[in-house]
Amino acid sequence: MGGIYWLASYPKSGNTWFRAFLHNLQRNGDVPADINIDMHSSAIASSRSWLDDVLGFDTADLSEDEIEHLRPAVYRWSARETSINYHKIHDAYTHTDANEPLVSRAATIGALYILRNPLDVAASLASHTRCSIDQAIQFLGNPAAAVYLSRTTAHSQVRQRLGTWSTHVLSWVDAPVLNRHIIRYEDMLDQPTEVFSRAADFLELPTEQARTAKAIQHCAFDNLASQEARSGFREKPAGVERFFRRGQCGGWRKELTAEQVARVVADHGVVMRRFGYLDRHGAPR
Numbered sequence: 001m002g003g004i005y006w007l008a009s010y011p012k013s014g015n016t017w018f019r020a021f022l023h024n025l026q027r028n029g030d031v032p033a034d035i036n037i038d039m040h041s042s043a044i045a046s047s048r049s050w051l052d053d054v055l056g057f058d059t060a061d062l063s064e065d066e067i068e069h070l071r072p073a074v075y076r077w078s079a080r081e082t083s084i085n086y087h088k089i090h091d092a093y094t095h096t097d098a099n100e101p102l103v104s105r106a107a108t109i110g111a112l113y114i115l116r117n118p119l120d121v122a123a124s125l126a127s128h129t130r131c132s133i134d135q136a137i138q139f140l141g142n143p144a145a146a147v148y149l150s151r152t153t154a155h156s157q158v159r160q161r162l163g164t165w166s167t168h169v170l171s172w173v174d175a176p177v178l179n180r181h182i183i184r185y186e187d188m189l190d191q192p193t194e195v196f197s198r199a200a201d202f203l204e205l206p207t208e209q210a211r212t213a214k215a216i217q218h219c220a221f222d223n224l225a226s227q228e229a230r231s232g233f234r235e236k237p238a239g240v241e242r243f244f245r246r247g248q249c250g251g252w253r254k255e256l257t258a259e260q261v262a263r264v265v266a267d268h269g270v271v272m273r274r275f276g277y278l279d280r281h282g283a284p285r
Helices: 015-027 048-055 064-078 118-129 133-140 165-173 185-190 192-202 209-218 221-231 258-274
Strands: 003-009 084-089 108-115 180-184
Touching (some): 003 015, 015 108, 015 192, 015 221, 108 165, 108 185, 108 192, 118 133, 118 258, 165 180, 165 258, 180 185, 180 192, 185 192, 192 209
Parallel strands (some): 003 108
16 A cells, blocks of 8 residues: 655754665665665655646645645645655644645655754754854744745745744654654664664664665765765755765754853753753753
């Protein structure tokens, strides 16, 4: 039976890294999958071309609300295939004006949610969008935060409603009647074999030890960064020096001021504590 597994995350939380693992695991090749070819085999949920192809008309003529109303139907139609599909999504788990989940319950098998410390997200997002860290922190705390891409480009995307970092996380991890599996970016670094193997099992992918180990090695940050250095990366925003920046956790300690750290904790402390990003005293780990 067909259906969709969503690879969900707030932006800059490790989604691309996990997709590199997924494609290397599926491909099972002797050399790493090409980040500019193999990783473009499945569309992001907000892809305008995906919506246009299924609907049969140009959605640029519609309002964002009208497009959002149609998105569940697009995913239901796409899920009619006999195979399982894996699609990246940055939207929060929201509902349309008809009170239907944006991702469509009928289309969805489950969701893998990738979580990252918002202190590191703020620093990475600032670099990715060429804004200040203060602006990134403000964005993470904005209930109306959304991502819009141009309607005129070949790779344009429709509106992606994010909300705050905290509400984004909770929208997925606490969504009722949703088959989900949660992984943390930090654990992907510290316990790769265990974390990636469990994720693969959840996604109904091969879990043989040797195959998993090879996929983990192929998607190692150094390999991804080397590919980008040689051939560029199609998902890198214009004007940004590089997409694969550092691939570390805890970089916020050198990039954020004490005041900036305090603002993030004030905005997201409840969720940060729930997922182990604060110690029992409320201090960042």
